[in-house]
Amino acid sequence: MARPKRQKPNDLKIHDRRTTDLLRNAIVAPIEIDDPLEAGGKLYVMRSIRNDPLAGLHARHHIDEAQYQGGRAFQHDFETAERGPKAIDPSKEAVDGGLMPEPITEAQRKAAHRLKRVYGALGQDGSALAHDVLVYGLTMSRVCVRRGLSGERWEKYFGMRFQECLHCLAEVYGFAMEEQ
DSSP: OOOOOOOOOOTTTTTOOOOOOOOOOOOOOEEEEEEESSOOEEEEEEEOOOTTHHHHHHHTTOOOHHHHHHOOOOOOHHHHHOOOOOOOOTTTTTOOOOOOOOOOOOOHHHHHHOOOHHHHHHHHHHHHIIIIIIISSSOHHHHHHHHHHHHHHHHHHHHHHHHHHHHHHHHTTSSSSSOO
């Protein structure tokens, strides 16, 4: 009987943390992140890009890291500044009094100030396009339909225009340098 072949230390896998089960309609892309269990280590994980057009563009390398970070900073500022009064729940019993309105926080004020600067740099059309894609999560074909346009040329136009908007966001937020 032959002896089993000894494995070298490099061949041994201590643990494999990759997932093998995905949902049927999952749309994912790999991304490299820091390993929380090993200092200085990196992990490749799968992130969902199904309802995130910005992540989809980044995963397909249509935009660079500065543009991606600029878009994420815009989304963060918009979410921070938008936090405001809560909706009234009509299913609950009406009572006198209620909660005091929350004051505007310093973080909201700073986010609104940054958004004012961003809207000035993007202009009216760029701001509307950035909102459609980054806030509402629309794809370029949906952006065209929303504006009453159709065709591949319009989709390409809005795609290029959105890349210009992302570059502007990257410059305003300090992730990229101005072109000379």
